[in-house]
Amino acid sequence: MSKFTKAGLGWGRSITLCAAVLGSMTANAELFNTGKVLATGGVSMVDGAGGGGITPWATITGYATRDGINGDLHYTYVFLPDYQLQSLGGAMGFWDRFELSYTQSILTTGGTYDTVGLVTDTLGADTGIEPFNTTITMDVYGAKVRVFGDAIYDSDNLIPQIAIGAFYKENKNEELLTTLHAEEADGWEYYIAATKIFFPFNTLFNYTLRYTDANQTGLTGFGGPNSDGAEFRSELSVGYLLRKDTVIGFEWTQHGENTHGSSVELTGLDVGTLQPVLELAGLGDVSHTLTQRESDWFDAFIAYFPNKNFSMTFAYANLGDIVITPDQHGFYLSLQASF
Amino acid sequence: MKSFLRALTATAMLSFAAAPSFAQTGETATIPSLDSDVIEQWGGEEGIRNWVEGLFYYIMLDNRINHVFRDFGNIERQIFLNTQLEQMVLGAGTEYQGASMLAAHADLNITLTQFNAVVEAAYNSCERINLPYKACNQLIAALAPYKYDIVTK
Numbered sequence: 001m002s003k004f005t006k007a008g009l010g011w012g013r014s015i016t017l018c019a020a021v022l023g024s025m026t027a028n029a030e031l032f033n034t035g036k037v038l039a040t041g042g043v044s045m046v047d048g049a050g051g052g053g054i055t056p057w058a059t060i061t062g063y064a065t066r067d068g069i070n071g072d073l074h075y076t077y078v079f080l081p082d083y084q085l086q087s088l089g090g091a092m093g094f095w096d097r098f099e100l101s102y103t104q105s106i107l108t109t110g111g112t113y114d115t116v117g118l119v120t121d122t123l124g125a126d127t128g129i130e131p132f133n134t135t136i137t138m139d140v141y142g143a144k145v146r147v148f149g150d151a152i153y154d155s156d157n158l159i160p161q162i163a164i165g166a167f168y169k170e171n172k173n174e175e176l177l178t179t180l181h182a183e184e185a186d187g188w189e190y191y192i193a194a195t196k197i198f199f200p201f202n203t204l205f206n207y208t209l210r211y212t213d214a215n216q217t218g219l220t221g222f223g224g225p226n227s228d229g230a231e232f233r234s235e236l237s238v239g240y241l242l243r244k245d246t247v248i249g250f251e252w253t254q255h256g257e258n259t260h261g262s263s264v265e266l267t268g269l270d271v272g273t274l275q276p277v278l279e280l281a282g283l284g285d286v287s288h289t290l291t292q293r294e295s296d297w298f299d300a301f302i303a304y305f306p307n308k309n310f311s312m313t314f315a316y317a318n319l320g321d322i323v324i325t326p327d328q329h330g331f332y333l334s335l336q337a338s339f
Numbered sequence: 340m341k342s343f344l345r346a347l348t349a350t351a352m353l354s355f356a357a358a359p360s361f362a363q364t365g366e367t368a369t370i371p372s373l374d375s376d377v378i379e380q381w382g383g384e385e386g387i388r389n390w391v392e393g394l395f396y397y398i399m400l401d402n403r404i405n406h407v408f409r410d411f412g413n414i415e416r417q418i419f420l421n422t423q424l425e426q427m428v429l430g431a432g433t434e435y436q437g438a439s440m441l442a443a444h445a446d447l448n449i450t451l452t453q454f455n456a457v458v459e460a461a462y463n464s465c466e467r468i469n470l471p472y473k474a475c476n477q478l479i480a481a482l483a484p485y486k487y488d489i490v491t492k
Contacts (some may be wrong), residue, residue, distance in 0.1 A: 035452030
């Protein structure tokens with residue numbers, strides 16, 4: 001609770017700052033800047049920060065150089081066999097030095113969840129799993145500061161652009177998180193990112209180290225039976241610059257095992273009661289079906305920047321085993337509008 | 340932070356000072372180095388000159404930056420010297436006879452936004468002369484470190 005209040009205060013201050021900046025914007029039109037070269041602002045990653053698809057980069061979002069400020073809005077849609085993830089948010093970049101972001105992720109579930117939800121609902125258990133479209137909503141607030149380096153123009157040394165950042169994530173479906181054995185519904189994540197483009201072979205590299213105890217980026221909570229607090233996890237993006245407006249590449253993010261191997265907690269029900277019903281519903285061995293798993297995430301993407309006001313990213317996402325549903329791979333689309 | 344950057348700059352300047360003509364602008368040592376056949380990719384010295392003409396065509400059409408070049412004066416000579424510079428940084432063995440990048444831009448108050456506008460003109464010119472994007476990026480890599488000499492505001 002105290003954590004929550006602190007975050008609230010921090011964001012109150014940020015909003016005041018935003019208001020101040022917007023106020024002075026009308027006074028000085030030149031503050032607004034779109035001076036970055038096409039595509040070099042990156043796209044919006046799923047947590048709302050500037051970066052790739054699932055990894056925050058050291059680049060500051062938007063098209064402003066150090067001469068001004070700029071921002072963008074994004075909508076991301078991920079279609080997986082048992083889930084649909086939608087993320088809608090906005091971000092501002094200030095003097096190519098720091099960025100603030102907010103995004104709301106809405107994860108709707110289907111398939112296995114509907115079956116489990118139908119059964120548990122029929123038996124009168126409060127699991128947070130509904131008979132249809134169990135939904136998880138999560139607010140993600142982000143901030144990032146570029147510390148030093150120039151990802152683009154430092155072609156005669158190996159020093160990357162370095163940024164540090166943080167996310168505060170607040171998951172709204174606490175009931176479901178209890179069912180899934182997560183310790184917390186909200187959590188902080190901290191990261192350091194290094195980004196560099198090597199123009200002689202048209203390739204961008206990004207490495208991010210994130211300090212977190214999130215389960216499935218926080219969509220299924222933070223911490224769990226196997227967790228002893230936050231840990232460092234690696235993330236990697238490699239992009240090949242195909243044209244000045246097109247980048248292809250892949251990403252990998254390491255995930256934890258906080259709830260890996262633990263079954264879901266079905267309050268007030270012993271598995272003996274549940275087993276025959278679930279078998280009847282075609283779910284077979286209940287202890288196997290209801291065992292949670294978590295895998296690293298991969299994606300392979302193509303990002304297209306027709307102009308500085310709009311970009312589209314298409315990706316194949318392989319998110320592996322998610323909680324009680326295996327082999328979640330599917331399609332990722334992200335649209336970004338810059339202003 | 341500032342002192343760290345200053346240390347980096349000082350190191351960079353020292354390594355330049357080691358070269359015999361430190362007042363002059365020399366070839367950039369990119370990491371990794373440019374393709375060995377980069378001059379052929381560019382269509383030789385003639386191809387590089389075509390590109391510079393295209394570059395100035397797009398610069399003079401861009402209201403964000405054309406006044407800077409117009410005020411500097413003698414566009415023909417700027418094209419001539421730029422051709423030498425680009426031929427030199429791509430390794431054609433041409434001697435660059437102009438003022439150093441630092442000296443030439445010292446009083447111009449060039450912003451990063453303006454520098455980026457020239458980079459956009461550079462890509463437009465590459466497309467205009469049908470140069471493949473990856474060949475174009477060889478020159479972008481070779482010119483990129485001049486940002487520190489050119490952008491003073």
